[in-house]
Amino acid sequence: MTERLLVTGAAGTVGEPLVRALSDGEASVRVATRDPERARDAFGDGPDPVEFDLGRPETWGAALADVDRLFLLYPPGSAVGDVREFADAADRVGVERVAFLSVLGAEKLPFLPHRRIETHLAQTGMAHTFLRASWFAQNLSEIHRKEVVDRDEIFVPAGDGVLSVTDARDVAAVAARVLTESGHEDRAYDLTGPAALDFREVAAVFSDVLDRRIEYADPSRLAFARRMYRRGFSPGFVAFMVAEYSVVRLGRSGRTTGDVEAVLGRPPRTLREFVADYADEFRP
Ligand SMILES: NC(=O)c1ccc[n+]([C@@H]2O[C@H](COP(=O)([O-])OP(=O)(O)OC[C@H]3O[C@@H](n4cnc5c(N)ncnc54)[C@H](OP(=O)(O)O)[C@@H]3O)[C@@H](O)[C@H]2O)c1
Incomplete structure (x- = not known):
């Protein structure tokens, strides 16, 4: 029988x-989004888009109908309670397996939203896999791209x-392996x-890689916060970024693991591969 997978945060x-x-x-994929038209x-035509908003439980039923496996994330700024209630609804309607996108080190941070969701998922009847990922290279092409393009700078307060x-x-x-292969149930991977x-x-x-000089600006946390506010990021998100880079400054974010290779059977991509693949996005 074909499995039906629901992917939240699909965009x-x-x-x-x-x-x-x-x-x-071979699985049938349903894409959960607040904007099905954009999806x-x-x-x-392949995946089946469905309107889904964690803050609107009336959208959950159609999203979860006949779903066996779920990719779940915590959209930054959402209510943890909404994610937990949605997980309970998934469990109730018979979802068998959930892969949850978490953050590296979550197990040591009981008040972190991701950890609170992990703890809740572990108490449901669903087989669960926690994907505890470190900082994404894509932060450089999304949040920090503007400074690379406009000023040839990497502008993060990481000391x-x-x-x-x-x-x-x-x-x-x-995540794709965890959702489609067996052997990953009730485990956590440090990615x-x-x-x-x-x-x-x-x-x-x-x-x-870009063949032009890019400098590390090494701003203070205050200078970084001011620039990010001026760029229009919300105060909450700026505070979150400053806190995250404060942890980096303390030297606590350098751990590497073999979990990506253990699951995929190949080494993780390097930063060099990322910059080469996204080079067009970094051109002025
Ligand atoms: N950035 C990092 O370095 C990093 C590292 C490790 C873990 N993480 C974690 O990864 C998660 C974010 O994943 P991502 O970076 O892939 O996502 P993202 O690019 O930040 O996009 C957020 C997603 O959340 C969805 N969303 C927002 N509000 C929603 C709502 N009310 N109901 C349902 N969906 C909603 C959006 O979907 P639509 O707009 O389509 O509805 C969008 O696809 C966060 O929990 C973050 O802490 C991030």
């Missing part, structure tokens, strides 16, 4: 490559801290890139 950084990976396989434009940058396409590839890099090293990779 997002991980969801989009996940939907594409799943659509190449139809993005994915064409001399190192990060094990993960390519979100690898996280999506792991990182192959190396811990500081932002001078990141800037050097950019300079080399």
